[in-house]
Amino acid sequence: MSWVFLRDLLSGVNKYSAGIGRIWVAVVFLFRLLLYVAAAENIWKHEHDEFECNIKQPGCENVCFDHFFPVSHIRFWALQLIMVSTPSLLVVFHVAYRQNREKHHNQKLYKNPGKIDGGLLCTYLISLILKIGLEIFFLVLFYKLYNGFKIPHLVKCDIKPCPNIVDCYISKPTEKMIFLYFLVATSCLCIVLNLSELSYLMFKYSIKCYLKRHVKKQQGSKSNCCESELISQREAESAKGAHATNRAQPPSLSVRSPSHFPFRKCLVYLVFNGMA
Template identity: 80%
Template sequence: MSWGFLRDLLSEVNKYSTEIGRIWIAIVFIFRLLVYIVAAENVWKYEHNEFECNTKQPGCENVCFDHFFPVSQTRLWALQLIIVSTPSLLVVFYVAFRETREKRHNQKLYKSPREIDGELLCTYLVSLILKTGFEIVFLVLFYKLYNGFKVPHLVKCDRSPCPNAVDCYISKPTEKMIFLYFLVATSGLCFVLSLSELSYLIFRYSIKCYVKKYIEKQQSSKSDCHKLTVEQQVPNQTPSLAQKLIASI
């Protein structure tokens, strides 16, 4: 499988991310994508061929393997990486839309293209919510499908067409469990980072909106005071001018 597209996507999103977002991208690229490609994929490469049961009953081994591993863990990790990274496409598509719009109007419509604000902020927040949700969904899915985050040495299977309860052995269980813990830990870390970035952006722009409204309120009150002062000064000046006219007459 070629991961070049995912790498280019993460590199493009990195331009419009916060510091927390850049840490998330670094963890996804180094500790999840590269570890998966270089090491984890090879550990599970022959998982079906190396799954052995102490029976020669035709079909028993295949049925037991399908029961304990309904979905290949490596394929599920690959799907997780793709799904979790996909919401970042929203940011890329929106930025491309803004650039196309500026070219069409032949003028600069946005003050700072890389500043997360306005519509870009809403798009970015939606992508963070989706990423956080997908991380939770896949962690729960892993736990439910494999009855926890452990790889047992021995599993007992009594499904048809097995003649009775047979013992089945999983190859390299310790090595697989180490990688499983590592990938689950990095997934949990990415979830925390996405949640932190979401909270940070909401807090930051809530404070920004509050300060903006406060300044506008202060300016409005100063303007009202200025008008009131002018209105008070005008009536005071009018009698003095009238008196001068009467005196001149």
Template identity: 55%
Template sequence: MDWKTFQALLSGVNKYSTAFGRIWLSVVFVFRVMVYVVAAERVWGDEQKDFDCNTKQPGCANVCYDHFFPISHIRLWALQLIFVTCPSFMVVMHVAYREERERKHQAKFGDSIKLYNNTGKKHGGLWWTYLISLFVKTGIEISFLYILHRVYDSFYLPRLVKCEVSPCPNQVDCYIGHPTEKKVFTYFMVGASALCIVLNICEIIYLVFKRLVRFTNKLKQRHRAVAVRHGDFDHDHEDDDHDSFNNCNVPGSKRELKDKPPSFRKVCQTPYRPSLLKFEPKIRASAPNLSMTS
């Protein structure tokens, strides 16, 4: 298996991961892939040759080995690493899909109009893709741990196993090669897998919590905007009613008072007569004297 190509493919996932995702990727490569390539493959290099039984019956050792080791540890861990890292490619493929859409959109409408502010930002569908990939990775890790626990009885490797499977003539004692070393590596790989599960759960909680905080802040901003609008509307109406009620006794400007006609009471209380009554002497003076002298 070419782990360098595998690492090159996963290096793009680090760009779009959170802090927990980067730690998870480091744990996968340093504590799982490196240990697998450097040490684990050599320990389980040819474990069937190291499986010795105290009989020379043809086929007995092979059948007993298949009975106690139906799935090799090293091949099971290789499958686990492949299946665990595959969901991360969902995020890379989604980002590539966004970039292709952005390229087509800019080619059609110009570079000034963007379809995405940032194609790698976890919003909308990419957020759901990232969250689903975390759930899938967690489920795969738990499934492989369950398989390993189910097959090898709590990850324990005994030094001696007793086999009674045909074609063995009777109960045969078989010995596992390097049992302590294999046990240490088994516990180490199980612990690294459990650590990856914890990191995935922490990242899920972080993403959901961050999304809830953002959603809550948006709701608060909307409520504040609506409250400010209602407050301004009510304040304007209250000011208008207050001014119209309280300004009934307040004299208006000089121009307003000048334009208004005088009241009837004021006209009656003036010591002079209106200018219309002053025309009476003139009318009498201009009338001809019709009195006849006697």
């Protein structure tokens, strides 16, 4: 397992995480990773050699150990730690994709490539869901493999090639039990933190989307009101202009055409000449 890789991964995720996400990184790095390296690995280091049964039948101890501990605790937790940290790579890869795309196009495509919004928000939410699912999966798997979250002092084995029921003893069971409870508690704490961050982000961006829609709706109604007011003002101005034009121009009936006067003069002249 590459601790440098895991450290770089967690530090990269911490850069793009929200407040609760940074707490999750601290819990994983301080409580789980350092505890695993400093203490748990040494406690379970010689678990197979220290597993003893009260019979020296060849192969009996190996078969009983494999039955009660099908997977080594230390390897199981190492696998769990790697798998739980892996979904965070989705966020790092998404940010790297954004930055690479900006370099390729030689222009600013995003306001902030590391800001959690849009597609990066969906990727971040998916990574949270995957981390929650993996944590629950490994807790259930541990419970099924080891018949609960306990380490007994004594186990009884009757699997062949053991000739009868054999008593087998586990070394340092109390110390192992304490570390087991602590690791299970930190795993549950990580689930709670991921659920809290998931709920917080969904609530936050739901409110944000609702406010954006409300503001757009208000702006649309205001623009419609302004347009209707402008149209009514234009209609009123055009009506006033038409009324003023009609008042300035005299009626057509009051205007006497000059072409009628010669005709009337001729008619009067003919009447008077006929009477003469």
